[in-house]
Amino acid sequence: MNPDFRGLIREGDLVVCGQATAEPLTLTEALMAQAGELPAFRMMVGPIFSDTFSAARAPNVSFQSYGVIGNARRLARAGRLDVIPSNYSAFCTDFASRRHKADVVLVQLAESGDGRLSASLSNDYVIDAARGARLVIAEINPDAPFTFGTEWPDDIPIHMRVAARRAPVELASPPLDDISRRIAAHAASLIPDGSTLQFGVGRIPDAILSSLSHVRDLGTHSGLINDAVVDLIERGAVTNAKKGIDAGITVTNQVIGTGRLYGFVHENKAVSVRPTSYTHGQGVLARINRLVAINSALQVGLDGSVNSETLNGIAIGAIGGQLDFVRGANASAGGRAVIALPATASDGTSRIVARVETVTTPRADVDAIVTEWGIAELRGCGLAARARRMIAIAAPEHRDALSAQLRDAAS
Structure with missing residues (x-):
């Protein structure tokens, strides 16, 4: 069942989600579908390879990113994306130092047979963002690979778990010319x-x-x-x-x-x-x-x-x-x-x-x-x-x- 974000998102929240193939599609699609019913909030995205945010019409949602990559260009062309000009390493460090402070974090996780959790396809800024967030919602995706180095830290609580209804985003190699x-x-x-x-x-x-x-x-x-x-x-x-x-x-x-x-x-x-x-x-x-x-x-x-x-x-x-x-x-x-x-x-x-x-x-x-x-x-x-x-x-x-x-x- 999709989460009901009403009552979870507060006015002015910064919502951070996994980027690129680590986007938790079940969560982000539900959030965008409900966006018009929610208080005004900010959404931090990285490279976008899904169509989740293409139809984000709700004027109460503003988007930020460290660049314009993939389908983030659609948001940029629509004047919906505020770019933070930052080296990727510094952008990630800013979450660890709380210069960027997430309120809500949406993350896609893989689960091993013995119950261990892994951030799977990315080890970027999301873990540091989650460490200081008010609310962490994890989408447990059985199709996401369990990878080493991305083990979810024991000191970061997961406040809500949702079963994924979509396989992870895929990005095929473009044909060579x-x-x-x-x-x-x-x-x-x-x-x-x-x-x-x-x-x-x-x-x-x-x-x-x-x-x-x-x-x-x-x-x-x-x-x-x-x-x-x-x-x-x-x-x-x-x-x-x-x-x-x-x-x-x-x-x-x-x-x-x-x-x-x-x-x-x-x-x-x-x-x-x-x-x-x-x-x-x-x-x-x-x-x-x-x-x-x-x-x-x-x-x-x-x-x-x-x-x-x-x-x-x-x-x-x-x-x-x-x-x-x-x-x-x-x-x-x-x-x-x-x-x-x-x-x-x-x-x-x-x-x-x-x-x-x-x-x-x-x-x-x-x-x-x-x-x-x-x-x-x-x-x-x-x-x-x-x-x-x-x-x-x-x-x-x-x-x-x-x-x-x-x-x-x-x-």
């Missing part, structure tokens, strides 16, 4: 045997991972893992043998994929779903051997500055863990920080620009930029050399205009 494969071919040349990988969601990371079956003794220490990681493990490419820490263990903060992935991680001691303080912690990342951070962007400037957040003043992306991992990879022995993106946007405009409108990763932290036209090695380069190298990996039809803008800026 020619551009993503060309980008992957260039990026793969930066990933030697023994590298440890971090990557995000999307066509380009998937294309890069799919191109690495020939590489040996790869490791994984990432903000997320997906179905492509299962492929690499089963093909023997990922062994986690040479990471320097967590030998033999795939380490992640979130599990985002399909039932195949969920079955793979279920009660699998070779996978550890760790808290953000560990997966994104600079001291931890610096100890990893050859950490290769693979992230994407909306724009990159001729000076190397990276914009992953806004276009034309509108938030359509996120800071996320990009800067956490760029700096971690730069501190790792033999590490590389790779920003991979198509050279042109879907409307034909250049994604290599004279100057970005928002700086997500500063030019001082940038290492290598990859498009389908090649690699711009920027670490240690002066501004003039950076501009030349960036123009060389822009789409050919935009190179003259970029060169002209560079000359105009210098005159």
